[in-house]
Amino acid sequence: MAAAKIAPSMLSSDFANLASEAERMLRLGADWLHMDIMVRSPSPLRPFLSLTDLFGAGHRSEHFVPNLTIGAPVIQSLRKHTKAYLDCHLMVTNPSDYVEPFGKAGASGFTFHIEVARDNWQELIQSIKSKGMRPGVSLRPGTPVEEVFPLVEAENPVELVLVMTVEPGFGGQKFMPEMMDKVRTLRNKYPSLDIEVDGGLGPSTIDVAASAGANCIVAGSSIFGAADPGEVISVLRKSVEGSQNKN
Ligand SMILES: O=C(CO)[C@H](O)[C@H](O)COP(=O)(O)O
Numbered sequence: 001m002a003a004a005k006i007a008p009s010m011l012s013s014d015f016a017n018l019a020s021e022a023e024r025m026l027r028l029g030a031d032w033l034h035m036d037i038m039v040r041s042p043s044p045l046r047p048f049l050s051l052t053d054l055f056g057a058g059h060r061s062e063h064f065v066p067n068l069t070i071g072a073p074v075i076q077s078l079r080k081h082t083k084a085y086l087d088c089h090l091m092v093t094n095p096s097d098y099v100e101p102f103g104k105a106g107a108s109g110f111t112f113h114i115e116v117a118r119d120n121w122q123e124l125i126q127s128i129k130s131k132g133m134r135p136g137v138s139l140r141p142g143t144p145v146e147e148v149f150p151l152v153e154a155e156n157p158v159e160l161v162l163v164m165t166v167e168p169g170f171g172g173q174k175f176m177p178e179m180m181d182k183v184r185t186l187r188n189k190y191p192s193l194d195i196e197v198d199g200g201l202g203p204s205t206i207d208v209a210a211s212a213g214a215n216c217i218v219a220g221s222s223i224f225g226a227a228d229p230g231e232v233i234s235v236l237r238k239s240v241e242g243s244q245n246k247n
C-alpha cells in the first residue's frame with residue numbers, strides 16, 4: 001500500500017519567511033513540502049527569433065502557465081535549512097533544462113508535465129534519476145490518463161503520478177471532482193503507485209480524493225489559510241488512511 005503523504009503547497013506560504021514556514025509545516029505533521037515551479041522559458045528559436053518577437057508580448061506559448069514563482073536558487077537556499085522531502089512540481093515548457101540545477105539545489109522529487117515531454121520522457125526520467133531525484137509525471141485536467149501508462153510501465157518508470165485537480169498556475173482554485181476517474185483508473189491498475197492530487201484539496205474535498213485512491217495530498221490555501229493548519233493536516237491524513245483501511 002502506498003503510504004499517505006501530506007504535502008503543503010509552499011505557494012501559499014509567506015515566501016519572505018520560507019524556511020520558518022517550512023519548519024512550521026513539518027512541526028505540524030507534514031510529510032513533504034510541495035514546491036511549485038513556474039518559470040518563464042526561453043523559446044527554442046532564441047537567440048535568433050522568439051515567438052514574442054513574431055507575435056508580440058501577448059503571445060503566451062512560451063509559458064506553461066501564466067505565472068512566475070520560484071526556481072532552483074530558492075530550493076538551494078531552503079535546502080540549507082531543512083532535510084525535508086522537497087516535492088518539486090515543474091510547470092515549465094522545457095523540464096530537461098532544469099534537471100541539473102534542481103538536482104544540484106537539493107530537490108528530492110522532480111515531477112514534469114507529460115504535455116511538454118511526449119517526445120523525450122525516457123531520457124528525462126533517466127536524467128532525473130541520475131541526479132539523485134525521484135521522477136514523477138503530471139497531467140493537466142484536459143490530458144487523458146492513458147497518456148501516462150507507458151511512463152509507469154516503462155523499464156525505467158516514473159515513481160509518482162500527479163493528477164492535477166485544477167488548471168495549473170495558481171493556488172486557491174476550485175477542486176475538479178471529475179478528475180477522480182483518472183485517480184480510480186490509476187489506483188486499479190497500479191496498487192502501490194504514489195498517486196498525488198493537487199489543486200483545491202482540503203477538508204471538504206479530501207474524502208472524494210482519498211476514496212478514489214489518492215495517497216499523496218497537496219494542499220496550499222486550505223492549510224495556510226486555516227486557523228489551525230495542524231488540524232487540517234491531520235484531517236487529510238485520517239481521510240487517506242481511513243480509505244486505505246476500508247480496502
Ligand atoms: O500546482 C499548483 C498550482 O498550479 C498548486 O500546487 C496548487 O494549486 C495548490 O494550491 P491550492 O491547494 O491552494 O489549490
Ligand SMILES: [Fe+2]
Pocket residue numbers: 009034035036089198218
Ligand atoms: Fe503543484
